[in-house]
Amino acid sequence: MTQLALVIDLNVCVGCHACVTSCKQWNTSGAAGPLADVNPYDADPGGAFFNRVQTFEVGEFPDTQTVHFPKSCLHCEDPPCVPVCPTGASYKRPDDGIVLVDYDKCIGCKYCSWACPYGVREIDPGRKVMTKCTLCVDRIHDATKPESERKPACVLACPTSARLFGDIHDPESEVSKAIRDNAGYALMPEWGTHPSNHYLPRRRTAMRVHPDELERADNPLKVDGLLPRPSKADPSLDDVTSW
Amino acid sequence: MRPEASVILLTTLIGAGQGLFLAIFTAHGLALFDLVAAADSLAFDVAGSAIALALTGAGLLASFFHLGRPERAWRAIAQWRTSWLSREVIVLPAFMFAVFVYALVHFAGVRPVLARLPGGGAIDLATLAGLAATLLAFALFVCTGMIYACLPFLREWHSPLTPLNFLLLGCASGFTLAAAFSAAAAPGLTRLFTGYALAFTLLGLAGRGAALVRNRRLKPKSTLQTAIGVKHPRIVQKSMGFQSGSFNTREFFHGRAPGTLRWVKWTFLAAAFAVPAALQALALVLADPAGPLLAAAFAIQFAGLAAERWFFFAEANHPQNLYYQAVA
Numbered sequence: 312m313t314q315l316a317l318v319i320d321l322n323v324c325v326g327c328h329a330c331v332t333s334c335k336q337w338n339t340s341g342a343a344g345p346l347a348d349v350n351p352y353d354a355d356p357g358g359a360f361f362n363r364v365q366t367f368e369v370g371e372f373p374d375t376q377t378v379h380f381p382k383s384c385l386h387c388e389d390p391p392c393v394p395v396c397p398t399g400a401s402y403k404r405p406d407d408g409i410v411l412v413d414y415d416k417c418i419g420c421k422y423c424s425w426a427c428p429y430g431v432r433e434i435d436p437g438r439k440v441m442t443k444c445t446l447c448v449d450r451i452h453d454a455t456k457p458e459s460e461r462k463p464a465c466v467l468a469c470p471t472s473a474r475l476f477g478d479i480h481d482p483e484s485e486v487s488k489a490i491r492d493n494a495g496y497a498l499m500p501e502w503g504t505h506p507s508n509h510y511l512p513r514r515r516t517a518m519r520v521h522p523d524e525l526e527r528a529d530n531p532l533k534v535d536g537l538l539p540r541p542s543k544a545d546p547s548l549d550d551v552t553s554w
Numbered sequence: 555m556r557p558e559a560s561v562i563l564l565t566t567l568i569g570a571g572q573g574l575f576l577a578i579f580t581a582h583g584l585a586l587f588d589l590v591a592a593a594d595s596l597a598f599d600v601a602g603s604a605i606a607l608a609l610t611g612a613g614l615l616a617s618f619f620h621l622g623r624p625e626r627a628w629r630a631i632a633q634w635r636t637s638w639l640s641r642e643v644i645v646l647p648a649f650m651f652a653v654f655v656y657a658l659v660h661f662a663g664v665r666p667v668l669a670r671l672p673g674g675g676a677i678d679l680a681t682l683a684g685l686a687a688t689l690l691a692f693a694l695f696v697c698t699g700m701i702y703a704c705l706p707f708l709r710e711w712h713s714p715l716t717p718l719n720f721l722l723l724g725c726a727s728g729f730t731l732a733a734a735f736s737a738a739a740a741p742g743l744t745r746l747f748t749g750y751a752l753a754f755t756l757l758g759l760a761g762r763g764a765a766l767v768r769n770r771r772l773k774p775k776s777t778l779q780t781a782i783g784v785k786h787p788r789i790v791q792k793s794m795g796f797q798s799g800s801f802n803t804r805e806f807f808h809g810r811a812p813g814t815l816r817w818v819k820w821t822f823l824a825a826a827f828a829v830p831a832a833l834q835a836l837a838l839v840l841a842d843p844a845g846p847l848l849a850a851a852f853a854i855q856f857a858g859l860a861a862e863r864w865f866f867f868a869e870a871n872h873p874q875n876l877y878y879q880a881v882a
Contacts, residue, residue: 328795355798355799356797357796357798358800359800359801363794363795364795365877366795367789367792368791368792369786369788370788371788377792378782378784380782382877391705393636394633394637395636395639397631397632397633397637397640398626398629398632398633399629399632399633417622417626418622418624418626418627418629419621419623420621420639421620421622422701424801424805425555425872427874428707428872428873428874430802430874430875433801433802439622441622496783497783498780498783499781500780501775502706502873510783513784
């Protein structure tokens with residue numbers, strides 16, 4: 312069974328919002344209709360986005376870390392938003408595990424957004440239906456695109472490669488290895504939703520200096536500077552030239 | 555959560571309608587056993603059912619204003635296997651239909667005796683329709699309550715007290731309305747209904763009070779640490795990623811000061827429970843069945859229950875709010 316998901320490396324994300332804008336661009340241009348904005352050029356702009364980058368400060372000055380935190384639908388393996396939907400508009404695809412909304416069936420009752428602890432579902436102000444990240448489902452399976460472009464728009468746009476995309480049920484996939492090797496974790500594990508998207512934690516970048524690097528192992532007498540000149544009688548390296 | 559007028563009206567109106575019908579059928583059922591005199595069919599059963607239908611119909615109408623695409627509302631019956639909301643959408647019209655049949659049978663007077671109770675009470679079509687409507691009324695209370703109680707991370711709602719309180723508060727307002735209505739339509743039943751109304755009001759106070767005490771002691775399960783997965787006691791949000799509001803900042807915050815919440819809480823405790831209970835007790839003490847007194851009790855209680863429902867939504871704290879704490 313396949314479960315497509317994103318793995319987001321918080322150690323690499325610089326908070327540039329390229330994933331936000333590329334997501335908006337792709338998903339507002341698709342066949343599903345525009346992802347509407349309200350007052351986009353006015354005093355109080357708003358609108359639906361599938362992906363938001365938030366910024367948190369961890370710790371107390373001067374010992375602080377700035378964590379940029381991209382958040383989109385986590386495509387839970389046990390999505391609480393799906394069973395509560397009264398119309399069946401919200402569903403999880405059995406073949407690739409993507410949680411989707413059928414915009415033609417949604418009645419806009421917002422109940423699924425109440426049932427999502429992560430707050431990743433947003434009502435489209437134009438279409439008045441619930442919208443959310445589709446993992447660019449209209450792109451990743453598009454056989455007319457070259458293999459390298461069959462990835463979500465946000466993954467292709469990320470300038471630091473902080474976003475990885477793949478099948479987390481395949482132990483040999485890039486995302487599974489990244490989760491395994493870098494202690495990837497899921498958000499709010501206490502609710503048992505088993506999010507598919509994982510985050511890679513911040514890793515402190517420290518220079519490790521071993522004692523034998525400070526004190527040269529090949530210089531036990533701690534004599535620095537030029538070595539004494541050998542005598543002319545001593546053998547030279549090639550028996551032709553002398554020191 | 556943001557309290558929405560359409561949902562407040564839906565839940566309070568259908569609660570009162572269900573309670574009113576339960577009161578009407580209580581009189582019908584007691585009359586079967588000759589415990590009370592049978593009320594006048596047209597003035598009490600038909601008119602009372604019509605009021606219950608009007609209340610539930612108004613609630614149903616209000617619910618459409620909650621939807622983004624109301625023209626597709628019929629689709630909501632599809633997922634009754636998993637969704638309490640879908641079940642409510644099925645049970646509410648079914649309840650209204652059963653009440654309509656009950657009223658129609660009374661109105662037409664088509665009441666052939668189908669069976670007789672040992673005491674001589676006649677089981678007819680009205681009894682069957684009323685029994686169905688009663689069962690559906692209870693089912694509807696459960697469905698409405700479970701819509702909220704089934705969401706585990708809205709911990710203020712995730713409790714058996716939620717459906718119980720929907721039942722008790724609906725019955726309280728419904729029986730108070732039945733008492734006020736019967737003062738005009740069937741004065742012989744007024745004292746009975748007033749007694750029931752007082753009991754349900756006090757039980758409702760106990761149930762809602764228990765929920766208030768429970769919710770005061772709740773400790774949040776989700777924290778900013780589990781929300782972003784960083785283990786540090788001090789995490790501060792610097793930016794939520796956009797400068798003005800979004801669906802997430804509007805739908806899940808009530809946007810009022812904590813003082814307003816306290817004020818609303820004491821208002822609904824007084825208006826939904828204390829004042830109506832005092833008026834009902836006064837009506838019981840007074841020899842004359844006091845119609846205006848009971849009508850005032852219903853009006854005050856209904857307004858109080860609307861405030862209660864507002865508070866019910868406002869006090870629920872959604873874990874997604876952890877992600878939306880700083881505008882920038």
